[in-house]
Amino acid sequence: MPAPEAAAECGPSTADLDHYRGQLAGISVSGQRLPDEDLERLRHRAAAAAGRGTALRVLVAEYLASACRVWTDLPGIRQAQELQELKDVVSALVRAVSDATVALTEGYETAHRAAIRGEEATRREFVDDLLEGRTGLGRLAERAERFGLRLVGPHSVAVAQAMSAPLEAGDDTTRYVEEALTARFGTRDVLITTKEGLLVCVSPGAVAEIPDFFAAHVRHAVSERCRIAISRPRPGPSGIVRSYQEARGTLDLAALLCLATPVVHASDLLVFQVLGRDRAAITDLVATVLGGLEQARGGPKALLGTLTAYFASGCLNTTTARRLGVSVRTVTYRLTRIRQLTGHDPTDPDERYILQTAALGARLLGWPSQSLQPAD
Secondary structure, eight states, X not given: OOOHHHHTTSOOOHHHHHHHHHHHHHHHHHOOOOOHHHHHHHHHHXXXXXXXXXXXXXXXXXXXXXXXXXXXXXXXXXXXXXXXXXXXXXXXXXXXXXXXXXXXXXXHHHHHHHHHHHHHHHHHHHHHHHHHTOSOHHHHHHHHXXXXXXXXXXXXXXXXXXXXXXXXXXXXXXXXXXXXXXXXXXXXXXXXXXXXXXXXXXXXXXXXHHHHHHHHHHHHHOOSOEEEXXXXXXXXXXXXXXHHHHHHHHHXXXXXXXXXXXXXXXXXXXXXXXXHTOHHHHHXXXXXXXXXXXXXXXXXXXXXXXXXXXXXXXXXXXXXXXXXXXXXXXXXXXXXXXXXXXXXXXXXXXXXXXXXXXXXXXXXXXXXXXXXXXXX
């Protein structure tokens, strides 16, 4: 018998089928099972057929048809004298045909799974190189074509995070979102993948609705709370790396700021990114401008919350009161206390910017829940 490696190089041949029929002839007399080496031979034949693209049903049909053609001429069938002898022969033959069919199926499925794993590994390597910029741009562009992604022009990157569990390749949410995007926008130019528990969508900047479409379907698919961050579009393969990093950073920043909105655009948080680049300066600003609020009865939290709501409401006392669920008189009192404790009047347009910037910095630093630590 040829070695498995050699057997896998060619498909089922006349010699293979003759050998199989010969084995059936012997089993019809001996009643024994197909030898393990023959079953292994069949597995390798099936793996080779899978590699050529032959359908499993066609492969199995070849062997079943071969057995059927010689069934009545097998020596055990012809020599059986009694009904019980015939039953024993038929039982042994059916068992042999069944074992052969199972071996063919096992070999085929093993090859199929190996091919899928190989494709997944190739795709994963490409995704890592694309999002981390780990390979030459020319080579990256060539590989991108294989996965339906053209790297010319600007691209946006959206990342989605489920709060309860990581999002992985092949899970229900990933398949649902990928199928929805494919049905709407086709298979070209849009890449859906997962990385480090996040669902990632790379899309051309020219099709501006894709990130929001992606976000809407992630929210529909994820029953529990989730957060999606969308980058600004940037040109070229290196732009995808920067957009991915921006989307990841935006996701982290949204979590740090405890933003309630599930979809966050990086462009909406630029001011926080600017503030965060100099932690020492923003820490000093918060301590200098808002540090006096710590003298308030009950601590600075209520006054800082009022200040934040006041700026968010367009500096309108009535709207601020409605947002906080307190009276307008209470808002007026708190604004007065803020002026007294900080030395800055939030109702004065010339001083408002200082307080608003400091309030944004406080959110970025998590103050007053987190103490102000001087940067090293």
